[in-house]
Amino acid sequence: MAAAIADPSVSIQDLSLNFGSVSVLQTLNLDVAEGEFIVLLGPSGCGKSTLLNCIAGLLDISDGRIFIKGKNVTWEEPKDRGIGMVFQSYALYPQMTVEKNLSFGLRVAGVPKEEIAKRIARAAEILQIEPLLQRKPSALSGGQRQRVAIGRALVRDVDVFLFDEPLSNLDAKLRSELRVEIKLLHRKLENTMIYVTHDQIEAMTLADRIAVMRGGVIQQLDAPQTIYNRPVNRFVAGFLGSPAMNFLKGELEAGDAPVFKADGVSVPLGRYQFEGDGGRAARPCIFGIRPEHIALGDAAKAMPFSAESTVEIVDPMGSDTLVWTKLGGQIVSFRVEADKTLRNGDAIRIGFDPARASLFDAETDSRL
Amino acid sequence: MADVSLATEAATIRSAASGPSGPKPRHRLSRRNIFLYGTLIVVALYYLLPLYVMVVTSLKGMPEIRLGNIFSPPLEITFEPWVKAWATACTGLNCDGLSRGFWNSVRITVPSVLLSIAIASVNGYALANWRFKGADTFFIILIVGAFIPYQVMIYPIVIILREIGIYGTLTGLVIVHSIFGMPILTLLFRNYFTSMPEELFRAARVDGAGFWGIYLRIMLPMSLPIFVVAIILQVTGIWNDFLFGVVYTRPDTYPMTVQLNNIVNSVQGVKEYNVNMAATILTGLVPLIVYFVSGKLFVRGIAAGAVKG
Numbered sequence: 261m262a263a264a265i266a267d268p269s270v271s272i273q274d275l276s277l278n279f280g281s282v283s284v285l286q287t288l289n290l291d292v293a294e295g296e297f298i299v300l301l302g303p304s305g306c307g308k309s310t311l312l313n314c315i316a317g318l319l320d321i322s323d324g325r326i327f328i329k330g331k332n333v334t335w336e337e338p339k340d341r342g343i344g345m346v347f348q349s350y351a352l353y354p355q356m357t358v359e360k361n362l363s364f365g366l367r368v369a370g371v372p373k374e375e376i377a378k379r380i381a382r383a384a385e386i387l388q389i390e391p392l393l394q395r396k397p398s399a400l401s402g403g404q405r406q407r408v409a410i411g412r413a414l415v416r417d418v419d420v421f422l423f424d425e426p427l428s429n430l431d432a433k434l435r436s437e438l439r440v441e442i443k444l445l446h447r448k449l450e451n452t453m454i455y456v457t458h459d460q461i462e463a464m465t466l467a468d469r470i471a472v473m474r475g476g477v478i479q480q481l482d483a484p485q486t487i488y489n490r491p492v493n494r495f496v497a498g499f500l501g502s503p504a505m506n507f508l509k510g511e512l513e514a515g516d517a518p519v520f521k522a523d524g525v526s527v528p529l530g531r532y533q534f535e536g537d538g539g540r541a542a543r544p545c546i547f548g549i550r551p552e553h554i555a556l557g558d559a560a561k562a563m564p565f566s567a568e569s570t571v572e573i574v575d576p577m578g579s580d581t582l583v584w585t586k587l588g589g590q591i592v593s594f595r596v597e598a599d600k601t602l603r604n605g606d607a608i609r610i611g612f613d614p615a616r617a618s619l620f621d622a623e624t625d626s627r628l
Numbered sequence: 629m630a631d632v633s634l635a636t637e638a639a640t641i642r643s644a645a646s647g648p649s650g651p652k653p654r655h656r657l658s659r660r661n662i663f664l665y666g667t668l669i670v671v672a673l674y675y676l677l678p679l680y681v682m683v684v685t686s687l688k689g690m691p692e693i694r695l696g697n698i699f700s701p702p703l704e705i706t707f708e709p710w711v712k713a714w715a716t717a718c719t720g721l722n723c724d725g726l727s728r729g730f731w732n733s734v735r736i737t738v739p740s741v742l743l744s745i746a747i748a749s750v751n752g753y754a755l756a757n758w759r760f761k762g763a764d765t766f767f768i769i770l771i772v773g774a775f776i777p778y779q780v781m782i783y784p785i786v787i788i789l790r791e792i793g794i795y796g797t798l799t800g801l802v803i804v805h806s807i808f809g810m811p812i813l814t815l816l817f818r819n820y821f822t823s824m825p826e827e828l829f830r831a832a833r834v835d836g837a838g839f840w841g842i843y844l845r846i847m848l849p850m851s852l853p854i855f856v857v858a859i860i861l862q863v864t865g866i867w868n869d870f871l872f873g874v875v876y877t878r879p880d881t882y883p884m885t886v887q888l889n890n891i892v893n894s895v896q897g898v899k900e901y902n903v904n905m906a907a908t909i910l911t912g913l914v915p916l917i918v919y920f921v922s923g924k925l926f927v928r929g930i931a932a933g934a935v936k937g
Contacts, residue, residue, distance in 0.1 A: 339836030365835030
């Protein structure tokens with residue numbers, strides 16, 4: 261965990277939420293720094309959207325406190341929390357024009373007309389939706405609708421932006437376009453942003469820090485690179501990265517020179533950085549290595565560990581090729597450049613640096 | 629190059645074999661169509677026959693009716709029965725026809741429809757979007773209310789109205805109609821509002837709109853179809869009501885249906901079939917017009933409300 265943040269923009273303390281007897285969030289703590297872009301990442305049903313709705317004040321919490329800008333907002337209405345929210349389904353008011361959609365919150369709050377016009381002009385300029393202001397949402401494309409939805413949060417002039425899977429309803433091309441736009445927007449506004457997604461690419465590209473969630477608990481909260489390279493448990497390791505990390509079942513042989521042993525394979529772990537004294541005790545464990553960290557041929561020979569194998573399946577993916585093979589009787593995939601021509605049954609040599617691997621306890625699934 | 633040769637090959641195969649190609653031809657006079665439309669026409673005639681007899685009889689004079697040919701068209705068209713039914717037919721001491729009942733019915737229907745829909749739509753909105761504690765229990769009680777036979781409640785309500793001091797007035801009847809419309813209308817509105825995307829409601833809350841703000845500015849403008857359905861249900865239901873009308877009003881405030889009954893079932897004098905037919909058609913005219921004007925919206929609204937329960 262990172263050191264405590266001195267003056268957090270959003271601070272969640274011991275937050276719990278139960279629906280009847282079902283516990284959705286359990287004593288959750290999260291501090292978000294001023295101007296930080298936090299991504300809540302996890303599979304469906306992990307509680308990430310629920311957490312966002314709690315921060316927004318759309319769900320009543322069972323226990324704990326929420327601070328925004330140093331103010332305790334635990335019992336405040338959503339409108340008084342200084343937040344703007346963008347929804348997955350855009351949630352634009354269908355009977356209002358874009359302009360009326362943007363100004364609805366301001367009109368409800370009784371903001372003077374000149375001020376409303378000024379803020380709409382600014383938001384429309386930032387998001388480049390000026391030509392659309394007089395249209396109804398039904399006459400907009402998906403990307404335009406999501407821009408308007410972002411604009412609705414923008415005009416409210418808030419401290420914290422909440423995004424609830426804003427790009428999930430868009431096609432792949434638009435999604436990557438808007439992803440860049442959101443990143444630029446964050447750089448321009450320097451607001452605190454909390455962004456919920458199940459898409460790891462969005463998380464990796466956008467976040468200052470990622471909070472990986474499962475079962476209502478934050479598994480790991482750290483910078484994207486740290487989460488990618490040093491996942492704290494097997495769940496985080498398997499959830500991030502595409503194609504997914506390879507997992508090999510085996511035994512850890514402890515001692516001064518610890519070794520990972522699986523059926524006919526022994527990987528020296530001299531270069532592996534154990535967490536605490538994880539390497540001291542022998543136990544069953546799981547060895548994880550990412551497909552892009554496995555080298556082939558001459559490069560493999562230069563690695564601290566290498567072994568002979570044969571190609572099982574070749575999956576060309578355009579930019580590169582995924583090759584499936586076997587190591588110690590277990591299936592392993594690795595990436596090669598697209599111009600490498602490999603065929604099923606080819607004898608190959610693969611190798612990797614154990615320093616880039618992740619070792620997990622087979623029982624607790626946590627990092628060793 | 630391979631593509632080109634394949635394409636030409638395909639074309640030659642198509643022209644050579646002259647097999648099925650293009651849209652499948654449809655036969656107007658297929659056995660299926662004859663059966664389908666034949667059944668529909670027979671059923672339609674069967675339904676329309678009583679209406680035809682009513683219209684035809686109402687346009688005949690009494691001598692012609694006595695001939696007994698109820699299906700034959702009128703030899704001499706007369707509108708006198710219609711005028712009499714509307715303006716001069718006698719019920720008890722009043723001899724001003726159905727016109728009195730018509731205006732009574734208007735004065736009952738309009739406020740009852742407005743009041744019941746106003747309350748039920750807010751009920752449905754609150755039940756769908758503001759999940760308060762005990763909402764489900766409240767909803768179940770309300771729905772059970774729809775299944776209790778009216779007869780059980782008639783006498784208690786008479787006593788309640790008497791104690792409040794509005795028994796026999798139009799106000800009392802309006803209140804009774806509004807209460808009895810509540811379960812089914814609330815169910816209708818609740819289901820409709822439940823089918824609306826919840827994120828819309830959440831967005832409005834983040835924008836700072838409150839209970840009434842969201843209802844009036846977001847939900848109302850989006851729910852025209854369901855309001856049309858509710859209006860049709862209530863207008864026809866209340867207009868056609870006989871039981872409450874006869875129990876909770878007095879002769880000078882009788883709704884049209886009660887008055888129609890009194891004209892048709894009068895025991896003195898000759899049975900004036902033509903006047904009775906005209907009076908009946910006049911009474912049924914309002915619901916009929918409502919259906920014709922709003923038929924399409926009605927179907928759309930019912931479908932929209934029925935999707936999610």
